[in-house]
Amino acid sequence: MNTEIQSKNMPRYINPYFGGVLLGLLLLATFFITGRGLGASGAVKSAVVTTVDRVAHQHAEGSTFYSKFLTDNHSPMYSWMVFESLGIFLGGLISGVLFGRLKKLRTEHSPKITSKTRLIAAGIGGILFGFGSQLGRGCSSGAALSGTAAFSFGGLIVMLFMFGTGYLVAYFFRKLWI
Amino acid sequence: MNKNYIYLTLLLIVLAGGLFLLPEKENYQHMDPEDLMWSIVQPTRYVSTDQVAKRIIEGDPTLELIDVRTIDEFEEFSLQGAINIPIDSIMVPEYQDYLGIEDMSAVFYSDDDIKADQAWVLAKRLGYDHIYVMKGGLNCWIRTIIKPERPASTAAASEFELYSFRRGASMYFTGAEIAIPDDEGKQKVQVARKKKTVVAEGGC
């Protein structure tokens, strides 16, 4: 934001502090309406449970994990989190269209690595994040952001250790980004 | 650096500092005496022994039976699945964890209504919802469920239905094979069938 050259290349993102205030007010509104915060990984969990239930119903019924989320009344996809995540996707789409960032499929990566490396890293990162989000009882939005904002001790722990580990290991993966 | 950021920084500090000026707010919800009176006289705070028996037999997981008698009395006889919170311990925080459970309805009972009513008022005063009292207590339980009285032959059909339910329930709770007269064969079969499925369900 300092030099002119940079601002030419830069897509028009909103001011981060403004974005933060908006996000804070949204989170406040979410607490006011629902009593619990925002989340994201819950939707993928619903998708996993649904898929497993479709493909191997017996297995899902027998498992202590899946059966927690299965009811006879309706599919696990019929949940608050899934609708919210659908909203995240739509909101991203709207913003992408408004700011002219909606383009054809592309991969963003450091010039030092190939697209393929980036995609493999993204996949591994996703797997780790998915696994960790279950142990951590939520991801960065559900546990770290909403948890901490609601003064939950667990949320603070997740936030500290997530970013802490990030900084610890960042050096080893610097080629992926810079 | 933009000067506005300095103003925003100050604004944030002022807002956060302002929190200290707010008087202490007690979120602990005291009940208005009027509200308390109103809810005490509501008949909906009672559940009948029949309702309780039905929910136990059906294995209703949202039912939470709380025996407010002493430990000795509890060990001597208690309802199936009940937990014991002697009435003088109801204010103990550890026991209170059993009360505010989401989606659970807590039903107090004692020998009669008196102790259970006291426990109910205490819990209500502490701000708990979904709490009930088993009308008539264990005395009524024995009278209606364990040893149901056969209605007079002139009684309405609904009373006979209730009676046959109670007899089925009695069998369920006592495990005793009561000699059953044959004149109500139809209803007997019904009750028996119900009992069977319940047992199967309860196993898992």
Next chain:
Amino acid sequence: MGPLIPQGIITGEWDFVIALLLGIFFGFILEASGFSSSRNITGVFYGYNFVVLRVFLTAVVVTMIGLLYFNYMGWINLDMLYILPTYLTPMIVGAAIMGLGFVIGGFCPGTSYTGVAIGKLDAIVFTAGLFLGIFVFSEAYPLIEGFYNSDAMGRITISEFIGVSNEVITFGFVILALAAFWGTWLIEKRVRKTITEYKFD
């Protein structure tokens, strides 16, 4: 008055309409702040772009202050908020795994959805990875169930744990956040001079 849904003021299908609307706002803010780009996000770990820290901490601080004022005004009952239960060790391990995934993958679940929305292939792969990761966890659940449920501390709040009031915690967070904003601004200025490869997409 609030929260509305736990008190039954809003019920039924409206629940899902609200979920969709809140999600749309959430997604919009994430994308508009630049979270649909993994290189923007990971900038926080290398010092060339602290947008994550700015948005995140501002949001936390605004929500904390807002909640306390709302509580005072009687608009929201803090005691009725959902407090995430704490399982100390599993949460630390989970958070560490997430941190690793964060640096390698460059997204977190919410931001990857917005990346998918604007056509980022890496975000799509990341989301597929999430699916796989949760699937692996679900299948391995019988093995790690004991660990998963270990160290339970219940729904404990920060103030209960360290024994100071919510107001003090909020004030502390504000000071911390402001210090971080000013500090990272200086770091970012210096780091950006040395980095030439970084271009916004």
